[in-house]
Amino acid sequence: MSDHRTGTRDEWQAARDELAKLEAEQAERGAEITKKRRELPWVPVEKEYEFDTEDGNKTLAELFDGRSQLLAYNIMFGPDYTVGACPGCTNLGDGLDGSLVHLQHRDVTLICFSRAPIDRLVAYKERMGWEFPYVSTYDTDFPFDFGLAMTEEQAEQIPEVKQMIDDPPEWLEEWSRQIGAELKDGLREGPSWIAFARDNGTVYHTYTVMAPDPFVAPYYSLLLDRTAKPGSEEPRAWRKDEYPD
Numbered sequence: 001m002s003d004h005r006t007g008t009r010d011e012w013q014a015a016r017d018e019l020a021k022l023e024a025e026q027a028e029r030g031a032e033i034t035k036k037r038r039e040l041p042w043v044p045v046e047k048e049y050e051f052d053t054e055d056g057n058k059t060l061a062e063l064f065d066g067r068s069q070l071l072a073y074n075i076m077f078g079p080d081y082t083v084g085a086c087p088g089c090t091n092l093g094d095g096l097d098g099s100l101v102h103l104q105h106r107d108v109t110l111i112c113f114s115r116a117p118i119d120r121l122v123a124y125k126e127r128m129g130w131e132f133p134y135v136s137t138y139d140t141d142f143p144f145d146f147g148l149a150m151t152e153e154q155a156e157q158i159p160e161v162k163q164m165i166d167d168p169p170e171w172l173e174e175w176s177r178q179i180g181a182e183l184k185d186g187l188r189e190g191p192s193w194i195a196f197a198r199d200n201g202t203v204y205h206t207y208t209v210m211a212p213d214p215f216v217a218p219y220y221s222l223l224l225d226r227t228a229k230p231g232s233e234e235p236r237a238w239r240k241d242e243y244p245d
Contacts, residue, residue, distance in 0.1 A: 004228070042197060042204035047145065052118035052136040060142075060196070061203050063135065069108040070196040072135075074148040076179075076189035077114035077121065079138060083180030084124055085114065087237040088218065089191050094240060095219035097131045113137050115149055115189065127241070143190075147208060150188045161187055171236045178239075191216050 007015075049060045064070045075093060076086035084090070093112060103110045111133040114121055118136040125134045143149035155161050164172060165183045176183050193215060195207040209215055214222075224231045238244070 037207060040207060042199075042206050045196070045203045045205055047141070049140055049142045051140065051142070052138060053133065054118070054122055058135075061198060061201075063109065063111060063133075064196075064198050064203075065109045065133075067104070067107045067109045068198050070111070070198070071103070071108055072111045072113050072194050072196075074143070074190060074192045074194065075112050075114045076186070076191050077116045077124070078149070078181065078185060078189045079116050080181040080185035081116060081179045083178060084127075084239070085116075085179070086186075086189070086191065087175070087178055087239050087242075090128060090239050091218035091220070091237050092191075092216070093128065093130055093132075100132055109133075111135055113143070113148065113194075115143055128239075146194060146205065147210070148190050148192050148194065150190070152184070152188070155184070155188050171234065174236060 045060060050057050051060070051063065053063075060070075063072075073089075073092065073096070075089040077084070077089070085093075096110065096112070100110055113135050115137050116124075117138045121134045121136055137143045137148070144151060150158075150161075155165075164187060168176070168183055172183065176186055179186050190210055192208055192210040194205070197204045197206050211217075218237075221231070
C-alpha cells in the first residue's frame with residue numbers, strides 16, 4: 001500500500017504548476033550547459049590509432065564513416081571479462097539502435113567501444129541483437145590516453161576504487177560474477193561517452209563525460225524519472241535475457 005499523499009484535481013494542478021516552474025528553470029539551465037559544452041576547445045588528435053572492427057582495421061578518422069562527427073559510448077567490457085559486458089552498460093546499449101538513422105541524417109556517426117577483442121564483441125552484439133557498430137580498442141593506447149580505462153597502477157592509486165576492491169558491497173560482488181572478472185580487473189573500465197569532430201582532414205577530441213553523470217545511465221531511467229513511484233535503489237542491473245522472471 002502506497003503511503004503517498006492523495007488530493008483533489010485542483011490540488012494536483014496547483015502542485016503541477018509549481019513543478020512546471022522548476023522544470024522550466026532546469027530546461028533553461030540545461031540550455032546554458034549545452035552552450036558551454038559546445039564552446040569547449042577542440043583538441044587535435046595527433047597520435048595515430050588503429051582499431052579492430054567487424055569490417056577490418058580502421059583508423060579513428062575512418063570510424064566517422066564519411067560524416068563530420070563521431071559519438072561513441074565506451075561499454076565496460078574489458079579483455080578480462082569472461083562472461084560478458086557490464087549489465088548496466090548493456091542496458092544502455094539496448095537503447096541505442098533506434099537513434100542510429102536519426103543521428104546519421106544529422107551528420108553524426110554513433111558507435112560503441114570496448115577493450116575486449118573484436119571476436120568477443122561481435123558474439124556479444126549478436127547475443128544482444130544490437131545493430132550499432134561495435135569497435136574494439138584491444139591492445140591500443142586509445143582507452144588509456146582518453147581516460148576510458150585505467151592501468152592497474154592507476155586503479156591502485158584511486159582510494160574509492162581500492163576500497164571497492166578491498167571491501168566490496170554484496171551487489172558489486174554479484175556484478176563481478178556477472179561479468180566473469182575479478183573486481184581489480186573489472187573496475188578498470190570506465191563507462192563514458194566521448195565525442196570527436198573532423199574538419200579539413202583533422203580529427204579533434206571535443207567532449208568526454210563519465211559515470212555517474214545521468215547521460216551515462218540507461219535510457220529507460222529517463223522514463224522512470226517521469227513515473228510516480230521511485231525505482232529500486234538496488235544498483236544491480238540485469239541483461240535483458242537474464243531477468244530472473
